[in-house]
Amino acid sequence: MRAQPLRGLGATAADDGRIAAFVAWRELTGEDAISIDRVCVDPRWFRPGLASRLLRHLLMELAPGRDALVSTGAEDHPAVTLYERFGFSRVGTVEPTPGLRLAQFRLARRSAESTE
Numbered sequence: 001m002r003a004q005p006l007r008g009l010g011a012t013a014a015d016d017g018r019i020a021a022f023v024a025w026r027e028l029t030g031e032d033a034i035s036i037d038r039v040c041v042d043p044r045w046f047r048p049g050l051a052s053r054l055l056r057h058l059l060m061e062l063a064p065g066r067d068a069l070v071s072t073g074a075e076d077h078p079a080v081t082l083y084e085r086f087g088f089s090r091v092g093t094v095e096p097t098p099g100l101r102l103a104q105f106r107l108a109r110r111s112a113e114s115t116e
Contacts, residue, residue: 007026009054020041021050023055024038032066033069034066036070039051051082066109067106068109070105071102088105
C-alpha cells in the first residue's frame, strides 16, 4: 500500500491502540474527484460502524463536494449497502479476472450542486 500514491485515515482500538479500521484514497488527476481505494475493518470491529464514520469524515470533511468513485465485490452485500446508504449509485460491474466480479459506484456531488 505504501508504494501507491494514497492518502489514508484510520481509527485505532481504544483497548490496545492497534488500527481497527482505515480508508485509503487517491486524488484523480484532471477531475475534482477522489477514488476510494480501500475501506478495511478488522473483523473484531465489524459492528460498531467504524467504516461508516471513516467514510463520513472523508466525504464530509476531507473531500466535501467532490465526486467519489469506489469498487467492491459485487456480492459483498454489507459494502454495497454501505455505499448505497451514502448516496453512491452503481455505475457498472467488471470482471478483472475470471470469477472476480466488482461493482463500481460513483457519488456524483458536483453535478447535483450545480443544478440546485
